[in-house]
Amino acid sequence: xxxxxxxxxxxxxGAGKTTLVAALLAADANVQLSISYTTRAPRAGEVDxxxxxxxxxxxxERMISAGELLEHAEVYGNYYGTSQVWINEAINTGRDxxxxxxxxGAQQVRRLFPEAIGLFVLPPSLExxxxxxRNRGKDSDEVINKRMAVAREECSHVDEFDFVIVNEHIDDAxxxxxxxxxxxxxxxxxxSARHTALISSLKG
Amino acid sequence: xxxxxxxxxxxxxGAGKTTLVAALLAADANVQLSISYTTRAPRAGEVDxxxxxxxxxxxxERMISAGELLEHAEVYGNYYGTSQVWINEAINTGRDxxxxxxxxGAQQVRRLFPEAIGLFVLPPSLExxxxxxRNRGKDSDEVINKRMAVAREECSHVDEFDFVIVNEHIDDAxxxxxxxxxxxxxxxxxxSARHTALISSLKG
Numbered sequence: 001x002x003x004x005x006x007x008x009x010x011x012x013x014g015a016g017k018t019t020l021v022a023a024l025l026a027a028d029a030n031v032q033l034s035i036s037y038t039t040r041a042p043r044a045g046e047v048d049x050x051x052x053x054x055x056x057x058x059x060x061e062r063m064i065s066a067g068e069l070l071e072h073a074e075v076y077g078n079y080y081g082t083s084q085v086w087i088n089e090a091i092n093t094g095r096d097x098x099x100x101x102x103x104x105g106a107q108q109v110r111r112l113f114p115e116a117i118g119l120f121v122l123p124p125s126l127e128x129x130x131x132x133x134r135n136r137g138k139d140s141d142e143v144i145n146k147r148m149a150v151a152r153e154e155c156s157h158v159d160e161f162d163f164v165i166v167n168e169h170i171d172d173a174x175x176x177x178x179x180x181x182x183x184x185x186x187x188x189x190x191x192s193a194r195h196t197a198l199i200s201s202l203k204g
Numbered sequence: 205x206x207x208x209x210x211x212x213x214x215x216x217x218g219a220g221k222t223t224l225v226a227a228l229l230a231a232d233a234n235v236q237l238s239i240s241y242t243t244r245a246p247r248a249g250e251v252d253x254x255x256x257x258x259x260x261x262x263x264x265e266r267m268i269s270a271g272e273l274l275e276h277a278e279v280y281g282n283y284y285g286t287s288q289v290w291i292n293e294a295i296n297t298g299r300d301x302x303x304x305x306x307x308x309g310a311q312q313v314r315r316l317f318p319e320a321i322g323l324f325v326l327p328p329s330l331e332x333x334x335x336x337x338r339n340r341g342k343d344s345d346e347v348i349n350k351r352m353a354v355a356r357e358e359c360s361h362v363d364e365f366d367f368v369i370v371n372e373h374i375d376d377a378x379x380x381x382x383x384x385x386x387x388x389x390x391x392x393x394x395x396s397a398r399h400t401a402l403i404s405s406l407k408g
Contacts, residue, residue, distance in 0.1 A: 180383075199362060
């Protein structure tokens, strides 16, 4: 049985990562988004174990202390994190798991899970990025500038990733991400585990 | 300018490599077959510089002595080989070059060109391989057994390759090889060279 792969997808906001990931999930039934743990309350319609694993603050902090989290962060007073136990279980069934996290989360994952495959999504130009961040809402220049600074900080970590996708034309970018995921299933290590009997009969 | 990649595709005969490679070339205009040098005479319709670079025996032996060949072999008294100079020129224009060679040629290439990406194509079963080798002609069992022995020897080198494609359903196998080639263009090294200005503007 071949293990699945863990993909970490990171991008500045405005790069179109969400659209890209949705298209990948639609195109490839073997890929699944990681289900995070969080201490925030479920919103209307959210299902425990599907959208998130909703847990109490004490439980989350126990998971941190026990080293069970591949990565975690606190945002507006709520914890969000990825369970290493859950990821390993999912991957051992042969599924590919995708984590959408920022560069800091990606660094944490890489330390604990060095075989994770990092994908970074870039916008086609600085101008496109800025116009996408502007179009999102009617925000002040100050807010936009702050978003741009965050986006650039994110981009400054591109060199830490294995693959880079420039999202200029969404159809091409979708083909790119689908190809990377498919190709990583065909590495010698994965195929040797998947086709052990075949390979030994052909060598024999 | 991002360099292209050099792919080495190896398979036992009967694995369907020729069909697979033809489909890849049809699907991806940036991939080109390597043009070998040979000392054999051109056949009717063969064009010098397109099908082969046709050279005299002395010139071929000079290329061997000068270390200009990535790999070469002598088959039925004729030399066949790949020029390192030609490969480097082709790759420097950004094209991906594909070499169809056996495991011995692949080993030679790997020594001189360690960044070459090796793909091995396997048949879906030993029985399929044998029936494909039988169907090719009306040969004696002795001839078939010899072919099987050569095919198994080829397969015994699968572990020396980076990617493995099992050619069970040709459509899937084509998608596999197309994905591997596309994904290898998206590595950090290649994309950093291709999008240097973009990346530096986004980091800046």
